[in-house]
Amino acid sequence: xxxxxxxxxxxxxxxxxxxxxxxxxxxxxxxxxxxxxxxxxxxxxxxxxxxxxxxxxxxxxxxxxxxxxxxxxxxxxxxxxxxxxxxxxxxxxxxxxxxxxxxxxxxxxxxxxxxxxxxxxxxxxxxxxxxxxxxxxxxxxxxxxxxxxxxxxxxxxxxxxxxxxxxx
Numbered sequence: 298x299x300x301x302x303x304x305x306x307x308x309x310x311x312x313x314x315x316x317x318x319x320x321x322x323x324x325x326x327x328x329x330x331x332x333x334x335x336x337x338x339x340x341x342x343x344x345x346x347x348x349x350x351x352x353x354x355x356x357x358x359x360x361x362x363x364x365x366x367x368x369x370x371x372x373x374x375x376x377x378x379x380x381x382x383x384x385x386x387x388x389x390x391x392x393x394x395x396x397x398x399x400x401x402x403x404x405x406x407x408x409x410x411x412x413x414x415x416x417x418x419x420x421x422x423x424x425x426x427x428x429x430x431x432x433x434x435x436x437x438x439x440x441x442x443x444x445x446x447x448x449x450x451x452x453x454x455x456x457x458x459x460x461x462x463x464x465x
Contacts, residue, residue, distance in 0.1 A: 337402040345394045345401050345459075352392060352461055356448040364452060376437065382445025386464035389441070389449075396457035405465075411438045 340348075363373040389411060391404045441449070441464050450462035 334405045334407075335402070336404075337400055339399050340401045341399065342396065345399075348401060349392065349394070349459060349461055352390075352463065353448070353451065356446075356463065358448065360448045360451045362450050368452075368454065370450070376440045376444060379444045379447075381443050384445045385442050386446050388465050389438075390461075390463050390465045392461045394457075394459040408438060408442055 359373060361372065361374050361376065362370045364370055387408060389406045389408065391402075391406070393402045394400075395402075436449070441447070444464075446464050448461070448463045450460060452458075452460040452462075
């Protein structure tokens with residue numbers, strides 16, 4: 298009987314150790330992912346504008362989505378009507394400017410990660426009225442891949458916040 302308790306104790310200790318290793322590994326992978334896919338730094342308004350214009354200049358056509366007076370997104374172009382591109386993008390890029398903090402953030406989200414995400418994936422905090430909720434766009438990742446590199450959003454509000462979203 299005593300031997301059985303010792304065996305179970307060792308099994309529990311081993312299971313706890315494996316669980317701890319998995320948690321530490323997941324944290325390490327998350328840190329590496331964020332350090333490779335998110336870049337944020339303070340910059341001047343002029344440099345931020347130049348960064349936005351540099352990205353914007355790469356696209357001949359306007360954004361796929363535009364916003365009405367109430368900052369509600371609507372499709373400016375029917376995605377299904379666009380031709381299939383021979384170039385398939387690998388990432389959804391987000392660049393955002395916060396004029397209050399004078400911070401420019403650039404994030405790269407690989408399409409393989411977006412395909413794994415649930416349909417109700419949100420990029421903004423629920424319940425916040427700052428800017429817009431990306432969930433309202435109902436982005437179809439496979440459709441964005443099909444049409445190739447494109448400017449998805451060029452958003453600006455009266456507070457000076459600006460967001461670009463494009464496939465690359």
